[in-house]
Amino acid sequence: MPKQLALLLVRHQAAQAQERALAADLWEETGYVFTKPTGQPLVPNTDYHHWKELLRDAKVGERRLHDARHTAATVLLLLEVPERTVMSIMGWSSTAMAARYQHVTDRIRRGVAGRVDGLIWAAPDDVADDGEEAPEVA
Structure with a gap:
């Protein structure tokens, strides 16, 4: 469990x-972690309203809680x-769920491109790496 989450739960x-x-x-006493002020279970749509x-x-557009x-x-x-x-964290029993829920982002694509770049091509001796990203290719 992340430390910040543990601290929030202690609070x-x-x-x-x-x-x-x-x-x-x-x-x-119901044994629930999140309850009404009298210990009773929360009404199911309470999550929806908090969401x-x-x-x-957060000034984020309309999203479903499931998102x-x-x-x-x-x-x-x-x-x-x-x-x-x-799979353990998300409660999945099938790897097919990863394909449904995990989305490959531009950041991931750039990271892979950078790793392939470093693996396949070595920088020529006369070209210094200035730390800038590769130019966009149309």
């Missing part, structure tokens, strides 16, 4: 302990996380 746990104390006898609020605050799975899978691809690990 959430502390806030929930305060809610539990405030709710007193009204608190229902829409998050998109609005976040595509983003998460693509981020794991960008990080070059091994396929078995991605």
Whole structure:
């Protein structure tokens, strides 16, 4: 689990302990991590409303909550996380799911092109690498 996520969960746990104390006898122990202020399970469309609020605050266009799975899978691809690990994190039993959810980005394509460039072609002795990207080819 990423450190920042663990820290957020610890903070959430502390806030929930305060809610539990405030709710007193009204608190229902359900075992859920995310609950209403009285411990009851969240209404299923609560995620939807929080998602829409998050998109609005981030000034991101309309997206489905399910699109976040595509983003998460693509981020794991960008990080070059091994396929078995991605499958475990995403809860997939088939590698076909990677083809559905992971999207090859321009950044990945440029990275591959750079690696092929370095592997196949050595820079001529009279050409210094100025660190700039290759020019666009039409």
